[in-house]
Amino acid sequence: MIRRTALKLFGALAALPLGATVALAEAPLSVVATTGMIADAAIEVGGEAVEVRALMGPGVDPHAYRQTRSDIVALANADLVLWHGLYLEAQMEDFMRDLAQDGGVVAVAEGLPRDLLIGHDDYDNKFDPHVWMNPELWSRVVVTVRDALIEARPEAEAAFRANAEAHLAELAVLAKYTAGVLASVPDDSRVLVTAHDAFNYFGKAYGFEVVGIQGISTESEAGLRRISELVDMLVSRNVGAVFVESSVSDRNIRALIEGAAAQGHEVVIGGELFSDAMGEPGTYEGTYLGMIDHNATVIAGALGGAVPDKGMQGLLN
Structure with a gap:
C-alpha cells in the first residue's frame, strides 16, 4: 500500500x-x-x-x-x-x-x-x-x-x-x-421505539426505555419474530408513537405500525430523528446543537411532554 x-x-x-x-x-x-x-x-x-x-x-x-x-x-x-x-x-x-x-x-x-x-x-x-x-x-x-x-x-x-x-x-x-424537556414526559410514556439501537446513551441519561428494531449496527437484520414481538409490546403497553431515523430505512417501523393496526391498535410516527447523521448543511439541524435540540424536542412532544414551539432557541424548523 x-x-x-x-x-x-x-x-x-x-x-x-x-x-x-x-x-x-x-x-x-x-x-x-x-x-x-x-x-x-x-x-x-x-x-x-x-x-x-x-x-x-x-x-x-x-x-x-x-x-x-x-x-x-x-x-x-x-x-x-x-x-x-x-x-x-x-x-x-x-x-x-x-x-x-x-x-x-x-x-x-x-x-x-x-x-x-x-x-x-x-x-x-x-x-x-x-x-x-x-x-x-x-x-x-x-x-x-x-x-x-x-x-x-x-x-x-x-x-x-x-x-x-x-x-x-x-x-x-x-x-x-x-434533561428538562424530557423530564416533562410522563413516566409511563417513556418508551422510545426506533429503527436501530442508536439511543441507548440517551435512554440511560434521561430515564427512557429504548427499543431498537435492529441492533447497535444497522448491518444487523430484524426478523419476522422480532417484528412480531415488538408489535405485541406496542399493543400490550399502549405505546402510541414510534420514530423513524434520517439515516435508516423506515421499512421496519412501518411494519410495526401495520402489525399494530391489524390488532386494532393505532400507532403513529412521532417524528424523524437524527441518529447517525445530522441534518442538512447550513441549517440549525445540521449542527450538533440543532441535532440534539431537535431530537429531544420531537421525542418529548410526541410522547406527551411539554415543549417550546421551536425548541431550545426557537430555531427548529
Whole structure:
C-alpha cells in the first residue's frame, strides 16, 4: 500500500499549476472528519484556523459506509484526520488504523472511560458507539478534538482553548434543556421505539426505555419474530408513537405500525430523528446543537411532554 506521506506529497504537487511556487504563508489546518458530528466539533473548536471536510453527509449511515477513491485522497492529504472509533465506521476500521501508522489520525471516542460506555450485547470488549446522544458525554469528545487540533497546530493553542470553552458552555446549556424537556414526559410514556439501537446513551441519561428494531449496527437484520414481538409490546403497553431515523430505512417501523393496526391498535410516527447523521448543511439541524435540540424536542412532544414551539432557541424548523 502507498503510505500516507507519499500520497500527501503526490496530492500536493498534483494540485499545483505548472510554474507555480509553494506559498510560505500558513494555510488553514486541513481536517477531514468521518461524521458530521465530529466535523461540527472541529469547526466549533478550530474556528478560522481550520478547513474541515466531513466524509459522511446527511442521511448517510456510518455503519455501512466505505471510503471512496476521493475519500482516500482527501484523507491522505489532510493535516489531521478525525474519526469516531468504537467500531462505528466498521467498514473503514482497517483502513483508518493503517492510515494512523503515519500519525495525524485520531479516533476521538476511543479514549472515553470504559465505565461510561455501554457494552455491546453480542461482542466482548465492543461498545455502543453512539455516545453523541448524551451531550455531557459528547463534551468529552470535544475536549479530545481540541487536544488533537492543538497537537496538529500548537501555535493556535490559545484560540483552540477559547473556542472549546465557549462551545462546551453551549453544550452545558443544551444538556440542561434536554434533561428538562424530557423530564416533562410522563413516566409511563417513556418508551422510545426506533429503527436501530442508536439511543441507548440517551435512554440511560434521561430515564427512557429504548427499543431498537435492529441492533447497535444497522448491518444487523430484524426478523419476522422480532417484528412480531415488538408489535405485541406496542399493543400490550399502549405505546402510541414510534420514530423513524434520517439515516435508516423506515421499512421496519412501518411494519410495526401495520402489525399494530391489524390488532386494532393505532400507532403513529412521532417524528424523524437524527441518529447517525445530522441534518442538512447550513441549517440549525445540521449542527450538533440543532441535532440534539431537535431530537429531544420531537421525542418529548410526541410522547406527551411539554415543549417550546421551536425548541431550545426557537430555531427548529
